[in-house]
Amino acid sequence: MALDPADQHLRHVEKDVLIPKIMREKARERCSEHVQDFTKCCQDSGILMVVKCRKENSALKDCLTAHHKDPAFYEECKAEYLREREEFRRTGIPNKKRLQKLSSSM
Template identity: 50%
Template sequence: MAARIGHDRNDDGVLPSSVSGGPHGVGDPDDRTLRKVEREIMIPLKMKEKAKVLKCPDEVKDFGECARCQGVMMPFKCRKEAASLKLCLASAYQDPTFVELCTQEYLDERTEYRRTGIKRKEKKTVS
């Protein structure tokens, strides 16, 4: 049998051990490195969720009320509220401490998932 080149695993898996190792086969719980999809998609989603609640609750409420009142005319009638919300969210995304907070929170949740095998939303319903 030919030697395998470029693999860092001893078994027949195709994923590196940092992604498929750990007690539940979902990755090493102690690995704190971020993959590209986590950096560019998962963490920004977390930032958006948290920013709407922590940084811009008034803007979200104002935009929601305007949208509810205007119905199909919302894109035209709620431009001021939409611009205000967009500006607030953009300032939150540029705050380095907020970005770091969201990154650390994401990494902690990922570590817990890799350690237990239970997703955050499943854990809330199980408890």
Template identity: 55%
Template sequence: MSYIEQQNDPRNPHGLGDPNDTKLRKVEVEVLIPKIMRDRAKSELCTKEVADFQECCKTSSVFMVATCRKENSALRDCLTLWYQNDAFKEECRKIYLQERSDYRSTGIPKKHRLEKL
């Protein structure tokens, strides 16, 4: 399909792609979805480990590499557990596809949609 045909395609209302398309590009699979997984794991699922590691780093300053090994290991183990969870991966994939669909439908990036709420 040529660029002109894409622009006139009713399934492509803002020239950003079909909102209902569920095919993923390599960058989406390898970069964008893992970013959602990482952000969600840190902010929702491993909050205790993140807080413990941050507190250790604050109190240790320069020596944090040596003194915060236990906290770093606990954080890494928690994150790895979630990164390897297939249900969590699929959930994050669906979140990404919904955000991409919303963007393609409205032409408004997520950041700007959230600011208007």
């Protein structure tokens, strides 16, 4: 289903809040190895994590920042948001509830 170019106008909240939220979630998935390394280091280090986990924290931040600065990644997340918005406008059911209904019917 192709998106109507006239329907791709984004409101301020969509550009500055909703799409960045999708970007954070997808970047966290794509950087999951770094997230796991940092989490494990923090769990193993206790209160010394600030000092002991600098390398893992730095690697995680670098990975997340690379995704956030990638224009192609932004466009991918924007397209995903527009598809979800179009589906919501068509059905009136938010994506979260639609996914819950699908999983409960299986």
